Amino acid sequence: MLSVQDQLALLKLPPQLRRRLLNRVSKRVRTLSNKRIRAQQNLDGTPFVPRKRKEPGQKRMEAGLGKLLQVTRVDQDEAVLGWRNGLTSWVAAQQHNGASERRTSRQMRKWNKVEPGAKSTPKQAKRLRRLGFRVRQEGKKRLTRPPVAWILEHVSFMQAGLLIRVLDEEQGETTGAESWEIKLPKRQFLGASAQESSALVAQVMEQIIHSPR
Structure with missing residues (x-):
């Protein structure tokens, strides 16, 4: 990516300055x-594939990945830009490369470490409200949409x-199956x-060569 000159x-630079160059470029x-991430654009400038349903927090998740991105290793020959946490790296790879995986209800319960009698999560409560979940609360004659705090309690x-699956089915959004295919497009x-690199x-090479040693 450099001219012959x-x-x-670069070959004349001592190892310390080559390391500095790679670190700054990274x-x-x-x-x-x-x-x-902020512009929701791919490397080639095209926009990210739109999500079928805009869930709160999805864009924030990508922004969170960006904040955790760092130079994980650098020496005189190579610099690695990525994530120190293995799970975070996996999530980022799924987002960047796209993926298609089958999930089951049993897997999701296991991964969420659900204990018998566990309370609903804030995400579930908000999802129920968006799906129009209604109950007859104490002191009220009509069915009303309960607040998140009530659902959590x-x-x-x-x-x-179960309620989410039933309401999804009523609105024609899911099949209610015990397993489903999750498809993530490339983002x-x-x-x-190559041009940016x-x-x-x-x-940076110009700055390194002309900066005080």
């Missing part, structure tokens, strides 16, 4: 990646899961294009 200059790539995790926010390396 710059390549020769941090600028991190900045570019976060800009793409009175509806168990298992009850909430390629990580990295830099070339410009970044040349720019």
Whole structure:
């Protein structure tokens, strides 16, 4: 990605300065990646595939991935930009590369570590409200949509899961099956294009060569 002249200059740099160059370039790539998340754009400038249903927090999740992105390893020959936590890295890879996986109700209960009698989660409570869940609360004659706090106190995790499935079916949103296919389209926010990479390396190289040693 460098001109011949710059390549020769790079070979003359001591290991410490080569490490500095890779570290700075990686941090600028991190900045570019976060800009793409905010703009909801892929590496090639195209917009992310729209979600079928806009759930609160989905964009925040991508922003959270961006905030955790960091240079995890750097030496005189290579720099790695990524995540230190293995689970976070897996989630980011699913978002960036796209995925298609089958999930079952049993898996989800296990992963959520649901104990018998566990209360519903805030996510479930908010989902129930969006689906129009109504109950007859004490002191009220008509069915009303209960607040999140009421659902968290009175509806168990298992009850909430069943109610969500039933309400989804009524609205034609799911099949109510015990297993389902989760498909994530590619949302390629990580990295830099060849043109961006070339410009970044040349720019930082110029600064490294002319900066005080």
